[in-house]
Each structure stands twice: as structure tokens, then as C-alpha cells.
Amino acid sequence: MIELINQLSGIGIALILGIWAFRYMNAVYRIFFYQLLVFSIILAASYFVPSVSSAQYNNQWLYNLSMPLETFFLSWAAYEYFKFSKQKYLVGVGYCLFMAALLIEIYAKGFFVFSNHGYIAESVLLLLLYLLVLYNQLTKENNAWKRSPEVWISIGIVLYFGGVVPYLSFINYLQEIHSKVSHFLFRIIIEGLSNLRYLLLAAGFWLIRRNADARTTVVNE
Amino acid sequence: MNNTELILAIVSITLLMLFLVAAIILIIFISGRQRLKQQMEMAENKLTFEKELRQVETEVSEQILNQLAQELHDNVGQLLTAVHIHLENQMIDHPELEEDFKPMETYLSEVSQQLRALSRTLNNDYIGHIGLLASIDAELKRIKSLRRFEVHWQAVAGNSNLDKNQELMLFRVFQEILQNALRHSLAKNIFVAVNNENENFELKIEDDGKGFDLENTLKSDKASGLRNISKRAQWAGFNCTIESSPGKGSSFILKKRPVMALKA
Numbered sequence: 001m002i003e004l005i006n007q008l009s010g011i012g013i014a015l016i017l018g019i020w021a022f023r024y025m026n027a028v029y030r031i032f033f034y035q036l037l038v039f040s041i042i043l044a045a046s047y048f049v050p051s052v053s054s055a056q057y058n059n060q061w062l063y064n065l066s067m068p069l070e071t072f073f074l075s076w077a078a079y080e081y082f083k084f085s086k087q088k089y090l091v092g093v094g095y096c097l098f099m100a101a102l103l104i105e106i107y108a109k110g111f112f113v114f115s116n117h118g119y120i121a122e123s124v125l126l127l128l129l130y131l132l133v134l135y136n137q138l139t140k141e142n143n144a145w146k147r148s149p150e151v152w153i154s155i156g157i158v159l160y161f162g163g164v165v166p167y168l169s170f171i172n173y174l175q176e177i178h179s180k181v182s183h184f185l186f187r188i189i190i191e192g193l194s195n196l197r198y199l200l201l202a203a204g205f206w207l208i209r210r211n212a213d214a215r216t217t218v219v220n221e
Numbered sequence: 222m223n224n225t226e227l228i229l230a231i232v233s234i235t236l237l238m239l240f241l242v243a244a245i246i247l248i249i250f251i252s253g254r255q256r257l258k259q260q261m262e263m264a265e266n267k268l269t270f271e272k273e274l275r276q277v278e279t280e281v282s283e284q285i286l287n288q289l290a291q292e293l294h295d296n297v298g299q300l301l302t303a304v305h306i307h308l309e310n311q312m313i314d315h316p317e318l319e320e321d322f323k324p325m326e327t328y329l330s331e332v333s334q335q336l337r338a339l340s341r342t343l344n345n346d347y348i349g350h351i352g353l354l355a356s357i358d359a360e361l362k363r364i365k366s367l368r369r370f371e372v373h374w375q376a377v378a379g380n381s382n383l384d385k386n387q388e389l390m391l392f393r394v395f396q397e398i399l400q401n402a403l404r405h406s407l408a409k410n411i412f413v414a415v416n417n418e419n420e421n422f423e424l425k426i427e428d429d430g431k432g433f434d435l436e437n438t439l440k441s442d443k444a445s446g447l448r449n450i451s452k453r454a455q456w457a458g459f460n461c462t463i464e465s466s467p468g469k470g471s472s473f474i475l476k477k478r479p480v481m482a483l484k485a
Binding site: 127163170174178 | 224227228234242250254256
């Protein structure tokens with residue numbers, strides 16, 4: 001139960017603030033919100049599937065399913081954000097490479113084994129894309145980076161995907177040899193960073209609403 | 222490797238990765254700030270350069286206009302006075318030809334008056350002395366005397382709140398607009414209005430002439446005059462709005478840009 005509450009705290013806050021700010025979101029922010037919705041559904045399913053599964057305790061296939069969706073949404077958001085065709089092209093190429101890595105691994109190990117190399121490919125791709133988003137955002141002419149939702153959302157994504165790579169590289173090995181260690185590391189690394197990522201996403205959504213309210217106040221004055 | 226060592230190893234690598242990512246974010250942040258600072262410095266230098274260029278350009282053109290005004294007043298004006306005296310002498314010497322000389326004398330007086338008025342509007346000291354509104358008034362009287370079109374002039378009384386340089390530059394823009402109307406518009410009426418309500422200075426010049434296709438003209442190479450008007454107005458701190466369409470005359474609105482108030 002505590003596990004569930006821990007995992008849902010960041011996502012729950014992000015969902016509430018996302019709904020609160022949805023009316024004021026542009027296309028990029030809405031894609032982040034849709035990704036959050038899809039991830040929430042998959043997360044709920046990851047708790048639900050083992051409880052009804054009479055076979056083995058295995059929900060790894062759900063992560064294999066969520067990976068291309070998560071990458072698709074976050075790449076799409078980056079694609080919408082970028083203005084130059086070279087950057088958009090980079091998103092397309094990156095997504096194709098990720099899909100190639102994922103499908104090869106699924107083909108080799110099977111759909112029911114977590115594709116950790118696919119997740120590493122996803123992490124590297126999204127890390128690069130969102131570092132580029134951060135660079136674009138921080139070199140913009142206006143100086144209001146503290147009030148920019150893109151900055152906080154990107155920092156969350158970059159920290160999450162940068163931090164999960166070492167653990168994910170060993171996840172299948174640890175699962176087989178030291179499953180308790182793997183479970184413990186999953187709690188502190190994946191869930192900890194995931195919470196941080198979604199709390200920063202929530203901060204981004206809060207800033208969207210706050211910026212919109214500030215603009216309305218100026219107009220009304 | 223026991224469990225604790227394994228956990229420590231993976232957690233350390235993760236922390237290292239996070240540290241690396243944080244360092245990259247920091248580098249991006251610092252380089253972004255520096256790039257912004259450089260861009261701002263470059264923009265500032267460009268602005269200073271343009272300002273200096275504008276000042277030199279204005280000084281040169283004003284000097285040329287001043288010289289021209291002086292030449293008109295001192296040389297051409299003196300010569301016309303000499304011709305006038307000679308004509309009067311001829312009329313005294315030959316009273317039987319007085320009727321023939323009379324129209325010449327009238328024309329000559331007219332030319333002298335026109336020349337004096339022109340000389341004044343070219344002289345920036347004179348404009349600076351009498352002020353913008355009086356200068357516009359004098360210029361419109363001069364234009365009216367050419368009898369090319371009816372002039373409708375409406376101004377609010379009071380101070381224009383503009384400095385001498387702004388007044389001079391605005392007056393030159395005004396002259397250029399009038400010259401364009403004289404040369405190209407075939408207008409029957411010209412409407413000039415100055416509004417200074419709430420210290421928001423606005424000068425509006427309209428004509429009912431043939432007008433022109435503003436969009437196409439601006440795209441063509443014939444728009445140097447229009448671009449010059451707009452550029453000079455901007456230099457003087459004014460926004461210039463031009464409206465025109467074929468058969469519907471033209472309108473130029475020069476509105477003072479608001480000065481940003483600094484909050485204490």
C-alpha cells in the first residue's frame with residue numbers, strides 16, 4: 001500500500017494539476033498530459049494484471065508495451081516543440097533507432113521479458129532530445145526561465161532518463177541472481193526518480209496555469 | 222560481491238549519472254546565459270552604431286539644407302531684389318510701359334515671397350526657433366500658395382512635448398509626405414491634423430488623391446521614399462502608419478511611441 005502511495009504521489013499531483021491547467025495548455029503541454037494519462041493507465045494495469053494472473057507473477061510485458069508509447073508521446077512533444085527541420089528530423093531518426101533496438105530485443109528474448117536494452121535506447125534518445133529542448137529554452141531571448149514550464153518538465157525527464165540507465169543495464173541480471181536487491185533498487189531508483197520526474201511535470205502544469213492567470217490579470221487591469 | 226556492495230555500486234553509478242546530467246544542465250544554463258548576454262551586447266552595439274549613423278546623417282543633411290537656405294536667402298534673394306529695383310527704375314524711366322511691367326512686378330514679388338518661405342522651411346535654426354506647430358503652419362501656407370490643392374489644417378494648441386531634434390526630424394518627414402502628395406497624388410484636398418491629447422503626440426496627413434497599392438509598392442523598388450519616411454519617423458521616436466489603396470487617397474499617421482515607465 002505504501003509502495004502504491006509512494007508511486008502515485010507524483011503522478012497523482014501531476015494529474016490533478018494537469019486537469020486544472022488543461023484549458024491553458026498548448027499542443028506540446030497537452031502531449032505531456034496525454035503521456036501522463038497513458039502511463040497512469042499502464043501503471044494501474046501493472047498492479048491489476050498480477051493479481052488476476054493465475055500463471056506467474058509477470059507484468060514485464062506491460063513495460064514492453066508502455067515503452068514505445070511513452071517514447072512516442074515524449075518524442076512527439078519534442079517534435080512539436082522544435083522549430084527547425086533538422087531537429088525534427090533528429091526526432092524521427094531517433095525514434096526509428098529506438099524501435100529497431102526494442103523490436104530486435106523482443107524478437108530475441110520474447111515479449112514477456114522486459115526489454116532493458118530497448119529502455120536504455122529510449123533513455124538515451126529522450127535524454128538527448130530533452131537536453132536539446134533545455135538548451136533551446138535557456139537560450140531564448142526572454143529571461144524568464146524560472147517561469148518556463150518546458151524547463152522544469154525537461155529537467156524532470158532528463159534526470160529520470162539519465163538516472164535509470166545504470167540500473168536498467170543490470171535489471172535482468174539482478175532479477176535472476178539477486179531479485180531482492182533488484183526490487184530494493186527498483187524502489188529507490190526507478191520510483192524515486194519517477195516521483196521526481198512527475199513532481200516536476202506537476203510543477204510545469206502549475207506554471208502553465210499561473211502564467212495564464214498572470215496574463216489575464218494584466219489584460220483585465 | 223555481496224548484496225550491500227552490489228546495491229552500493231549501482232546506487233553510486235546512478236548518483237554519478239545524475240551528477241553528470243546535472244552538470245550538463247548547468248553547463249547548458251551557463252552557456253545559454255552567456256550566449257544571451259553576447260546577443261544583447263551585440264544588439265546594443267548595433268543600436269549605438271545606428272544611433273551614431275543617424276546623428277551623422279541628420280547633421281549632414283541639415284547642414285546641406287542650411288547652406289541651401291542661406292544661398293537662397295543671401296544670393297538668389299539679393300539678385301531678385303536687384304531685379305525688382307531695376308524693374309521699378311524702368312517703370313519710373315518709362316511710365317508709358319508701366320502697364321506692361323506691372324504683371325512682371327507682381328510675379329517677381331510672388332517669387333520673392335515663395336523663396337523666402339522656402340528658405341525658412343529649409344533652415345533648421347528657424348524651425349527650432351519657431352517650433353514644430355508654427356513650422357507646419359508656415360509650410361502649409363507655402364503649399365497653399367502654390368494653389369495645387371486645398372489645405373485643411375487643424376491643430377491643438379499647446380506644447381508638443383517633443384525635443385528640438387524630434388521636432389526637426391518630424392518636420393522633415395512631414396515635408397517629405399507633402400512633397401510626395403504634390404508630385405504623385407493628384408489630390409484636391411489635403412487634411413493635416415495634430416493631436417496632443419494626454420501628451421500622446423499624433424500627426425495625421427491625409428489626401429483624397431489617386432492613392433496607391435501599398436503592399437505592392439512596398440515590395441517594389443519604388444518604395445524608397447516610403448521606407449525613408451518610415452525609417453526617419455522611427456528614428457524620431459514615432460510609429461508611422463501608412464494606409465492607401467488605389468482611388469481612395471492616402472493617409473499617414475505619425476504617433477509618438479510611449480516611453481516605458483520604470484517602476485520604483
